Amino acid sequence: MAEAVRHDKTARQLRLLSDALDSGRLGPVRRLVNTLSPAEIGNLLESLPPGKRQVVWGLVDPEDDGEVLVHVGEEVRESLLADMDTDEIVAAVEDLDIDDLADLVEDLPDTVIDEVLKSMDRENRERLEQVLSYPEDTAGRLMNPDVVTVRADTTIDVVLRYLRLRGELPEHTDHLYVVSRRHQYLGRIALAALLTHEPGTAINKLIDDEQPAIDVGETAGEVARQFSDHDWISAPVVDDNNILLGRITIDDVVDIIREEAEHQALSAAGLDEDEDLFSPVRRAFRRRLIWLSVNLCTAFLAASVVGQFEDSIAKLVALAALMPIVAGMGGNAGTQVLALMIRGLALGQIGASNVGVLLRKELSVALINGLVLGIGLGLIVLIWFRQPGLSFVIGSALTINLLTAATGGVLVPITLKRLGFDPALAGGVILTTLTDVMGFLSFLGLATLILLR
Amino acid sequence: MAEAVRHDKTARQLRLLSDALDSGRLGPVRRLVNTLSPAEIGNLLESLPPGKRQVVWGLVDPEDDGEVLVHVGEEVRESLLADMDTDEIVAAVEDLDIDDLADLVEDLPDTVIDEVLKSMDRENRERLEQVLSYPEDTAGRLMNPDVVTVRADTTIDVVLRYLRLRGELPEHTDHLYVVSRRHQYLGRIALAALLTHEPGTAINKLIDDEQPAIDVGETAGEVARQFSDHDWISAPVVDDNNILLGRITIDDVVDIIREEAEHQALSAAGLDEDEDLFSPVRRAFRRRLIWLSVNLCTAFLAASVVGQFEDSIAKLVALAALMPIVAGMGGNAGTQVLALMIRGLALGQIGASNVGVLLRKELSVALINGLVLGIGLGLIVLIWFRQPGLSFVIGSALTINLLTAATGGVLVPITLKRLGFDPALAGGVILTTLTDVMGFLSFLGLATLILLR
Known part of the structure; x- marks a missing residue:
């Protein structure tokens, strides 16, 4: 794996740095840090817990401060800025390229922005104001007005x-x-x-x-x-x-x-790309709580489906042990289709002209897998519980749920995108809710109809 | 969303192209295709189902054939190459840069490689052989020997x-x-x-x-x-x-x-980045089947845990409806930690020196969320089933499972990486197995101990 190597190199620096920090000798830390490029220093700061992060930040050559700030995520940036006074911030950012400065500006306190603007010559100030007049995430914000x-x-x-x-x-x-x-x-x-x-x-x-x-x-x-x-x-x-x-x-x-x-x-996990690996607990827990609460609501939806079949489960308690298998397999199959769809949508490869073909393909794949895995699962259940009827029910329910997963995997992200939502953010939750509900419903429903009448 | 726009533009081309293809007028298709860059043509070919893909591929200016082949995924490349005879392939690739040619070579039939080598002058042949002598995914394979x-x-x-x-x-x-x-x-x-x-x-x-x-x-x-x-x-x-x-x-x-x-x-979904959106069903189903089979085994593991508590479920059937909530919430919480860890590991930000801090942070977040959500869940269950004991059991089990998720979310990817496995590939399966097993075990176990003795 390519990543392993990056890991090795940065992790080695990290270990050296940690050892030096722990020993309290700041000279070697300073020397080590200042052999690195601003992007590398940024990466290193992101991998340090708050206390050590502030110490190392204090040792970075002030000349690099601005570039380092450009290279860290928003949350980490805020924690670094919190450690600097106005003069330091002004000194750090005034030599940045206009596009980098524009990128930073919104994270700076207003008083600092005023100071920075005052410290610039008229031409650069006008250039900065021009760049800032364009909305974020547009070409205007990314450009550098300095051209030959x-x-x-x-x-x-x-x-x-x-x-x-x-x-x-x-x-x-x-x-x-x-x-x-x-x-x-x-x-x-x-x-x-x-x-x-x-x-x-x-x-x-x-x-x-x-x-x-x-x-x-x-x-x-x-x-x-x-x-x-x-x-x-x-x-x-x-x-x-x-x-x-x-x-x-x-x-x-x-x-x-x-x-x-x-x-x-x-x-896909309800997190933001600016999330700091070491963000304070009080901040991290709140953000996670929102996501988990959304998931709790969908879990109740699935649980209420199971609740409808309490009588059946009371009569045949094996259903309780087997029902998560059907639901979970649907979730796994759906996630595969979803991952392909999200990539395809991001690359603009999916439109009205090919959705039909895709859906047919995924339904075919799901049908074959449903039959193969359904028969396999049925046989195992037959050996385990010695009830041919139960065997038939779980095999059929699995096939139904894989077909549901294929349909949802194709249509959920497309629908989300068309409605203006981010399929990567909401697709997984909606899809697994669908496969959970359909998994429980098909398995417990078929069991009630066929085995328990 | 930035992606939306790419979608819009490529999707628009796709629609135009599809309309033209459907109408059978190939002239406009050819004109449209040949206004695009090779990378854009590659993207477009990837978004076409097999039949249309071959038609459009036949219309691409032969001069661009080589560059287009460089810009598509392996699976799509194979489908395009299957349509060309040796002479066409040789003509397409002989003008490519050495690094691009090296990238293609392993997908070409041996007879074609011989022809390509024969068609090159000695200097370029030696350069190609030199580049090919380095292992894939190394600098040697990426470099172009043509320097000034x-x-x-x-x-x-x-x-x-x-x-x-x-x-x-x-x-x-x-x-x-x-x-x-x-x-x-x-x-x-x-x-x-x-x-x-x-x-x-x-x-x-x-x-x-x-x-x-x-x-x-x-x-x-x-x-x-x-x-x-x-x-x-x-x-x-x-x-x-x-x-x-x-x-x-x-x-x-x-x-x-x-x-x-x-x-x-x-x-993370057990797929390969070279997967063709439209890969033939017989090929796609086999690859998915392997992944789903692995997941089926882990699902049985979780089911067997539930099987141990059949007596308890028979006595209190509400347990069956509620147990997926505890298991599922653990999976959601674990996935969040895992996503952060996989990014951190890829950036080399995680090593022996900060695992302890991370684990403490994630356990704190999990404890707070476990208490907040556990109390919330307990209250809802109290209203639903009017059994304070059940309320207490599900709240405690949720807290235990969130703590398990945090521990697993931090330690599973690190351990996988240390053992030389790809945490992005196997991390999710292992972690959700852990949270499923622990979710069922803690909830049904506590219920058995506290409510049903």
């Missing part, structure tokens, strides 16, 4: 002279953008093209106008999709009038992809 | 002349690599630096030797971690003697990150 532009009616020669005069380029600049007099986006020129063509070449001969610009209102998810579908390193962002506003780079896209994946994995 | 190198004892001037002579640079080249006479990696020079410094500047003044090279044996997961921790666009790959072998680029890393996320999401 050139005009079409010039030559490589002139551009090279301009670049040498300018000095450094913004990080991850792989293209210069060609704009019109009114700053409209016309196309891009690869740095590689500037290097591989003769100095006299006209810029307009090198323009690549094939890459579409990203609309400033595009969602983060759509931006990520375009980047990975087209293997972009960076892309220009424009407004409705095609005026160039800024540039999005692949490093931010990688963060979006990671966050989306975490969101999907954690929301 | 320069020597340290020269000036920008000379390099520019060399580059203009050379013409195009390999895709995503953001740095040139500086090597010694023996081709040892010495450092890198940003294209931006070449553009922003005076032509007379010595190359050795521009060398950035801070970025460590990637070892050819490094795992794909560790490569991805380094890229995202350091915001790299590309990185050099070296062997044990520091000889430069090739270069890994961010687009491959993005694919790794996506695959890891899919692996984590699907393996």
